[in-house]
Amino acid sequence: MTETAQFKLGFQDSLSVGLGIFPLGIALGMLAIELDLQWWVAPLTSLIVYAGSVEFMLLSLFASDASLLTIAALVFAINFRHVFYAFSFPLHLVKNPVARFYSVFGLIDEVYATYSGKDTAELTGTRVVTMQVISHLYWLGGSLLGVVIASALPVDLHGFEFALCALFTVMFIDAFSSRRQLPSSVLAGIAVTAGMLMPGDFDLLLSLLIFAALLAVRAVFNYRSAKGPALGGEV
Template sequence: MFAYQFKTGMKKALPIGMGYFPLGLAFGVIAENAGFTPLQIGLMSVLLFSGSGQFIAVALISAGAGFWTVVFTILLVNSRYALFSATLSQYVKKMPSWLTALICQGLTDETFVVSTAHFRENKPDPRFWLSLNITSHIVWISSTILGAVAGNFIPNLDSLGLNFALPAMFIALFFMTAANVKAVCCGIIAGVISLVLIHWGLSDANVILATILAATAGVVFNKWIPG
């Protein structure tokens, strides 16, 4: 049973790793060129474990942004994790806090969607969950360090289509979370709001603001539109 859950978690982490690997390499190269050491890059991947968050952190730090500017910008960009975490509360009810802590450290957009999709048909098993999160995390950590150490030997990654790994991953995550027509509409509303906010220059807060507004719109419309 242990082996089965463990293997299932690793299997489900495979496509996540496929997406993380090129992204992690790219992050490693960029961070190394911005003056970060492989050790710092690895530490950041262990502790922060957030693609967009890490890219923005490196950009801000190397641009000389202030300490708290960096911290609060990343918190704002990653504030969606707090909403995901609230959703996870129903799955961790019977787990001890240390286990919840371990699982939550591995919470990303990808692991969140893949695990909650799995739990629609299976009982939330911590062995599966940890295996999924930790495998994804290990791929992320090692690819960022590899990018930092071997970055200059890697040919132009973009020509392999790797620059589309992240958008492709989020397109898949969108359809994995779009359970019905209402959810699709809610997503489209969020996308449009996000675009408008970026156009207005709110490119740090666009995701969280668009999410809050669109989810609220979803609830409101659901009250009015039956079925």
């Protein structure tokens, strides 16, 4: 198959992703203006951070003058899951070193969901990277459009910062509605409660760390439970 055909397939693959992330990019740009940040903050984070929901959190942290240590720790804790994406993502198809570096950078949830279950025989590096680049442009373009819309509106957008809370609330409800994720939802509630009871101003960071620890314990327990019958069987 020609390179042109692979570009077209990558573009087609990006359409479903764009339908989801372009409107969120608009919301990100509008949120930046509502928080009285410079117009370029949202597009810049979209360009160099490109981490979806983390960017909403970053804008709020920037507006509240949070410390760099707090920002770094929160971003690391929230996005650590991306480390494991490479185990089942077809990065081996991307041969060019520069393109592979970008492919690692552009490995967002939606891209992973699109390609992780596909037969690698159907994919090429060109198709994968094309899809990632165009998806990135959707996000960047959405944030730019959001800045333009918010700047042009004659009314105050007071309260729009609730978009971050609303986003995570919808994600939580979606996870809670799945019985498979019910234990994780309960553990999240325990972690948040414990974090809020801790002294100091790092309740969010502490909650994330506690939640990560609880998830690790749950993973070990599930692994041992799954291996238990086989290890305890007759010789």
